[in-house]
Amino acid sequence: MSELTWFEPVRLSLATAAVASALAFVLGTLAAWRMQLARFRGRTLLEALFLLPLVLPPTVVGFVLLVVFGRRSWAGAAYEWLFGQPIVFSAAAAALASAVVAFPLVYQTAKAGFASVDRDLTDAARSIGAGEWQLLQYVAAPLAARALVAGFILGFARALGEFGATLMFAGAIPGRTLTLPTAIYLAVESGDDARAWAWCAAIAAIGFALLLVARTFARGEPAGK
Template sequence: MYPNEFWSPVVLSLKVSSLAGLIAFILAGYVAWKMTGRRFRGKLVIETLIMLPMVLPPTVVGFLLLVAFGRRGVIGRLFEQMSGLPIVFTWGAAVIAASVVAFPLAYQSAKAGFASIDRDLAAAGRSMGASEWQLLLWVIIPLARRALITGFVLAFTRALGEFGATLMLAGNIPGRTQTLPTAIYMAVESGDMKLAWVWAGLMVLISFGLLAFFGPRSEQDEV
């Protein structure tokens, strides 16, 4: 039986990844729904900003988040004034970092799912008096459910493996903000390769299982 020191980063990573995946899933789904099929000035800029966390080095993303959510940042200072608590170096900071880097994957998947839906179905729903929320809940989401589930899985697995941005914003405090990637890094640094292998293998199994059952599928795979 492994001690608490082993399970602490495992439990924290699953908690952070689940919450970050859910946040990315909800926000990305809403933004994708608003963006799909619409043309307006500035759309290219917005979509480029959405995709930036996917291509920027995680340390750069973490630095920008630290500027915004740190004690001297606008959001971080305001939050601390209101709650008396800082954002940085907490497990909530790890959720923020993971949500940001996972958002682009959830957005791309949701956007592809919404784009594949026949617009005539939405028009028919509106002609029958359905509100936008009724249309979204009863028509759009059921038709795009496969893409939305895939988006959540991709967001979860990306959040599970997040390292750089999390380290910058949340730190690596054992039992408090130490996730599996940072725990693996520290295990390697200390020469405990056996423990690093066990943690790394656990991450691979979790990610592989989720992607195998709920990951992206081609039309040939569906047949």
């Protein structure tokens, strides 16, 4: 195996996690801000739905995505009409599966960050005519920036390690959906322990570094303290 071939799942995992965490960050941050402001019936039910991927087996998440975005569904048919190919077993499917499982972490972290913002500041901004988007852009997001960055990093780490949902929804296609966790599984299945250990070391090192950075941002501590 050439060095490029060995590195391919690492590259693909990093690219997939970047897209997935960006998607989860945007949706999770907006959802957290809206839930922070809103008070309505069914709010608890909706929040439980947001957090459901945390407690569901990843294979269940993957199966649900298959049903929702399969070629027989309207969402799957719409995607295929727009992009000329089905989403199932594609790079987009890998990113979407990873985004779904990363979303709850981003949402929870962003919600905690927004909850820490002094309400007097948001009330003052609202009193001079600031709308919800302006409150988020100029008041809440800057004040909760550390939590938001930490949430993005945690989402990236979660997306990087996603296995079950990705395998169910995107498969394990080399160069397209063969991410690190899936590559490790296949290496173990084929008896290639050396390659599996090397990939395990790579993903563990990346994940450890991400957790250290997330902790630094979340607590505002200098690195290494």
